[in-house]
Amino acid sequence: MNRIDLSRRPFSLDHTLSCGQVFRWERQGAWWQGIVGNDLIRVRQEGDILMYESGNEETIRSYFQLDLDLDRILQSIDRDPVIHGAIGHCRGLRIVRQDPWECLASYICATYANIPGIIKKIQLLCESFGEPFDTEYGTCYRFPSAEAIASSELCDIRDCRLGYRSEYLCETARRITDDPAWAGRIAALSCGEARTELMAFRGVGPKVADCVLLFAFARYEVFPVDVWISRIMHGCYGLPIPSAYQRIAAEGRAIFGDYAGYAQEYLFCDRQRLVPGRS
DNA sequence: CGCCAGGCGGGAC
DNA sequence: GTCCCGCATGGC
Numbered sequence: 001m002n003r004i005d006l007s008r009r010p011f012s013l014d015h016t017l018s019c020g021q022v023f024r025w026e027r028q029g030a031w032w033q034g035i036v037g038n039d040l041i042r043v044r045q046e047g048d049i050l051m052y053e054s055g056n057e058e059t060i061r062s063y064f065q066l067d068l069d070l071d072r073i074l075q076s077i078d079r080d081p082v083i084h085g086a087i088g089h090c091r092g093l094r095i096v097r098q099d100p101w102e103c104l105a106s107y108i109c110a111t112y113a114n115i116p117g118i119i120k121k122i123q124l125l126c127e128s129f130g131e132p133f134d135t136e137y138g139t140c141y142r143f144p145s146a147e148a149i150a151s152s153e154l155c156d157i158r159d160c161r162l163g164y165r166s167e168y169l170c171e172t173a174r175r176i177t178d179d180p181a182w183a184g185r186i187a188a189l190s191c192g193e194a195r196t197e198l199m200a201f202r203g204v205g206p207k208v209a210d211c212v213l214l215f216a217f218a219r220y221e222v223f224p225v226d227v228w229i230s231r232i233m234h235g236c237y238g239l240p241i242p243s244a245y246q247r248i249a250a251e252g253r254a255i256f257g258d259y260a261g262y263a264q265e266y267l268f269c270d271r272q273r274l275v276p277g278r279s
Numbered sequence: 280c281g282c283c284a285g286g287c288g289g290g291a292c
Numbered sequence: 293g294t295c296c297c298g299c300a301t302g303g304c
Binding site: 112113114115116117120121158161162163164165166244 | 294298299300301302303304
């Protein structure tokens with residue numbers, strides 16, 4: 001059994017993995033199991049100790065961004081009673097560092113679907129096109145490469161129940177296969193330029209682009225707006241509903257500052273409490 | 280059953 | 293530029 005001493009750094013494994021930013025982690029009793037890159041990771045938290053029995057410390061530290069000063073970030077976004085409540089409720093949630101292709105493909109599949117449904121679609125996608133590997137915990141599947149998707153028949157991708165998203169995913173996979181340096185190029189761009197570049201992929205609009213910027217490129221200033229965030233910004237911050245995407249995003253950025261994306265995740269994580277009367 | 284979901288593309292204007 | 297609609301599927 002390996003241990004990472006969190007040494008009083010705020011971290012909540014449960015909030016981090018169940019808040020809806022990632023779709024491939026499974027809870028197995030006290031353990032969480034997921035695949036990061038090529039590796040199976042099994043982790044479990046007990047207070048200030050993060051235990052792991054598969055995977056290596058460097059991967060885990062980097063994936064969960066354990067060396068990021070979360071206290072400082074939370075202090076910087078804690079600017080009103082609404083976000084203060086969300087922070088109190090979800091403290092320790094960290095934005096994980098996702099692989100750019102997995103994040104992009106996942107959020108293309110996530111449009112206009114609910115989270116349990118997204119999890120199923122992506123699981124089907126991985127079991128159909130991902131590379132299987134055996135572990136002492138059973139057979140696991142890596143996230144399919146862009147090449148694997150690009151070289152598959154559209155009808156086989158449709159079998160993963162992606163609906164109209166199938167063609168978007170397939171086309172984006174082909175473009176990325178032809179341009180393997182895409183992520184490095186985007187990482188070097190300014191936020192606005194990177195966003196434009198991402199939105200050139202089919203199936204990627206402002207919301208998906210912002211999620212990819214936030215979750216894969218660590219652009220913590222972007223404020224993705226989905227229907228829940230829209231409701232919260234209406235109900236708790238007085239914005240008219242409906243408001244244009246860019247208006248809400250700009251307002252989030254103005255209210256919360258350089259870590260608006262972190263604020264967004266805390267609000268999203270706490271959405272059921274913040275938007276009463278929905279489940 | 281009907282309504283909704285981490286929206287987007289395309290067309291109208 | 294903004295508004296509006298259709299969309300394929302499943303969760304609740």
